Amino acid sequence: MSTQQQLKPASELAQKNGVRFPNENEEYRRARDLLLAQEIELRRHIERVAEQRRALPPGGLVAKDYRFEGEDGAASFASLFGDKQTLAVYSYMYGPKRERPCPMCTSLLSAWDGEAADVGQRIALVIVARSPIERLLAFKKERGWRHLKLYADVSGDYTRDYVSADDADIPAFNVFTRRDGAIRHFWSGEMGPETADPGQDPRGAPDLMPLWTILDSTPEGRGTDWYPKLNYPA
The missing domain is CATH 1.20.5 (Single alpha-helices involved in coiled-coils or other helix-helix interfaces)
Incomplete structure (x- = not known):
């Protein structure tokens, strides 16, 4: 939608809505x-x-040659782009000190696994965590993920530069571009506890999790007395 277009008032469009349901x-x-x-x-x-x-000016150059371990062996940061010009990197809370991965991150990535092939038509999408690649692939198999591309940030260089300078086990979503031979940072989710509104958990907007989109459409809403689980009874 171009900001130059003359839009009809939302209330006027709403009045044109002809939807009606039984007994309302x-x-x-x-x-x-x-x-x-x-x-x-x-x-x-x-x-x-x-x-x-989309109109942001060019971000900072990616000056380091970050190295990762993937399913097929060692990989450079540039290679994560594949044949695409844009790369989205989700940093997964599954550090080497964590016995099991974050259930909330896992919920998000389980939804993304179903979308990854579609996303891959437009951009490159990879998942990075600090655990060894063997642990990541074992959980990928356990969870039944088929399309997500997982990489281990063994040295932690990428994580310290684009996720947490303290190498904390926190999530992050970063987007990078490759234009005219230069790789630059484009955008990162920057909302957290400091930007949260009273009574709300820290969240970005729009939210990356389909889970919240579904629950926000219901009278129960998101709720505060539950949390995603890594396993559910069959």
Whole structure:
């Protein structure tokens, strides 16, 4: 959506909505149409933010030749791009001191595994963690992931530069570009505890987890009395 386009008011578009469901009353329909107008505004704001993100000036050059261990052996940072010009790197909370990986990260990546082949048509997507590659691949097999590409940041150089200077076991999502022979940092999720609103867990926007998109559409919402699990009863 170009910001130059003249858009109709969201309330006007909402009034054109002809959807009706069995036995709904007028009170529900009035409230739902008011909500629909807000949802249209949200959609527009998401697009405006995405447009602004795409227009960012060139980020910092990636000066180091980071090295990783992947399923097929040693890999350079540049090789992670494959034949693509953009690389998205998710840093997975599965450090060498952690007995099992983070359940929340695992929930996210399980959803991404189903999307990875589609994402791969546009950009390169890789998952990086500090654990040895053998541990990462063993859990990949346990979880049944088929499409995610996992890499071990054995030295921790990449993690210290783009995730945590203290090499903390925290998640991160970074995007890099390769243009005219130069690899640059493009964007990173920068929301955390310091930017969280009162009463909310730290989260980015838009949220990367399909889980929250589903729960935000329900009367129960996200809730605070549960947490994703690594295993569920059959």
